Amino acid sequence: MLMQDDMPVVSLRDTDVYQENRLIIKHLNFDIHRGEFVYLIGKTGSGKTSLLKTIYADLEVQQGEVNVVGFQVHQIKSKEVPYLRRKLGIIFQDFELFTDRSVEENLKFVLKATGWKDKSLIQERINYVLEQVGLQNTQKKFPHQLSGGEQQRVAIARALLNRPEIILADEPTGNLDPTVGKEILHLFAEINRKGTAVLMATHQHNFIKEFPSRVIYCENGSIKDINKKRIIEKIQ
């Protein structure tokens, strides 16, 4: 599906976010543009994960419009969902790697499932994404042989395989110690600098000071853009 250059990568119009019959966030209106880096913050249970799931078509849109990387998610058919997800890089708190496969096999699995056939192109792409995350020498290792931070880097490499328009990261540093978490933040910042948009749900407000960028705040069933300076002042 073709996208015009000036089209937002994510655009929500009067969108309600539901978990089953429960309204979690109402009347959402916001855009994320190409190359933007956006933090999604808010108390536990405020709906950050539900909002991300709505964007990657894991929760049904019951009201309003959700346009994501050229797909109308509010009327997407289930057979189209894999094509939407191919344009997104999705990162979770708990990495979600296949534990019974090596790093290389984890990455190969995604490429094969998304139609890659040429063995040398597959190997080239795997080498490239691992280099991007600073893990050139881990191809034959299994997830349990890697640290948490390294496992998250593999998950990020996996998310980069199909050159996503945007990375959706749900509390990606939640299982990591603060130093490693900060390194992962810097990796996201570097990926963003090369042009990929990032939407990151996080409880770590100190990240906003470390790498200042747009902040969306989720509270009492609604969201608003807030001034990052105010948050930085509050945490100083």
Ligand SMILES: Nc1ncnc2c1ncn2[C@@H]1O[C@H](COP(=O)(O)OP(=O)(O)OP(=O)(O)O)[C@@H](O)[C@H]1O
């Ligand atoms: N599968 C589900 N079925 C029904 N309700 C759910 C489900 N998952 C989450 N909820 C409810 O939806 C609301 C929003 O949860 P959500 O996980 O989106 O919040 P969050 O801001 O991501 O929280 P956290 O910071 O703890 O990850 C909560 O009240 C939660 O109990």
